[in-house]
Amino acid sequence: MNPPLPLLLLPGLMNDARVWGPILPALGATRGVHVAATHLHDSVARSAQAAIAGMPPGPFAVAGFSLGGYVAMEVCRQSPERIAGLALLDTGAGADAPEARQARLRMLQAMGSRAATLDQIAAGFAPRVLHPSRLQDPTLLALLADMARSVGAEGFARQQQAAMDRADSRALLRDLRVPALVLCGREDQVTPLALSEDMAALLPDAELVVIEDCGHMATLEQPGVVELAARRWLERVAISSLR
Helix, strand or coil: CCCCCCEEEECCCCCCHHHHHHHHHHHCCCCCEEECCCCCCCCHHHHHHHHHHCCCCCCEEEEEECHHHHHHHHHHHHCHHHEEEEEEECCCCCCCCHHHHHHHHHHHHHHHCCCCCHHHHHHHHHHHHCCHHHCCCHHHHHHHHHHHHHHHHHHHHHHHHHHHCCCCCHHHHHCCCCCEEEEEECCCCCCCHHHHHHHHHHCCCEEEEEECCCCCCHHHHCHHHHHHHHHHHHHHHHHHHCC
C-alpha cells in the first residue's frame, strides 16, 4: 500500500499553525503534515510559491483556512499537476470586494497612524470571527490574541495587502477535478455561507459541510466536526490517488 500523501495546511489572517492545532493529531497520525506561514509575503502568489517549495516532491493535498484558502487556490493554480485534493475552510474564491478593500485599508491606516494597535484590532475582530456563544471563552480569546501577536503588525499588513490583491479563483475551481471539501460555520460573518455554497457548486467533486453553532473560526470552535469532515475528505483523496 502506498503511504498517505503529504498534507499542506495554510493558516488564516492573524493566525499561525495553532489555528490547526485541535485537529493536527488526527490529520498527522499517518502522514507528513506541513504548515506554511501566510504572513511572510505581501502577495498570495509569493506565499503559494514558498509553500510549494516547502513540500516534498510529488503529489500532495492542500487545505486552507480563510486567507489560507486564497493561498491554497493559488497553490492549485501554480502546481495543478501535483494537487491530489483541496479543502477550503471558511473562505471564498472571488477577488476582494471594494468595501472589503476599503475596510482593510482603514485598518492599515489606523495602525500606521498609531490610532489603533494590533492588539486592539485583534480584540475588535472577536465578535466577527466567533459564534456569540464563545465570546466569553477566555482560553479561545487568549489564543486568538496570542496568534495575532505572533503574526505581528508587519505580518498583518502583508496579509492584508495579499488579500486585497488576490486573483479571482472561480474559473480555477471549475477545472479542478480532485476530491474537494468546502466547509463553513453557519454563522460565519467574515466569509458567509453563500461563498462556500458558490465554491462547492463550482468544484466538480466537492462535499459541502455546514457546521451549526459556529462562526468563522471553525477549527477552533468545532474541531470535532471539522476533524470528521477532514478525515472523510482525506479518505476520498486516498482512494482517488490509487486510480
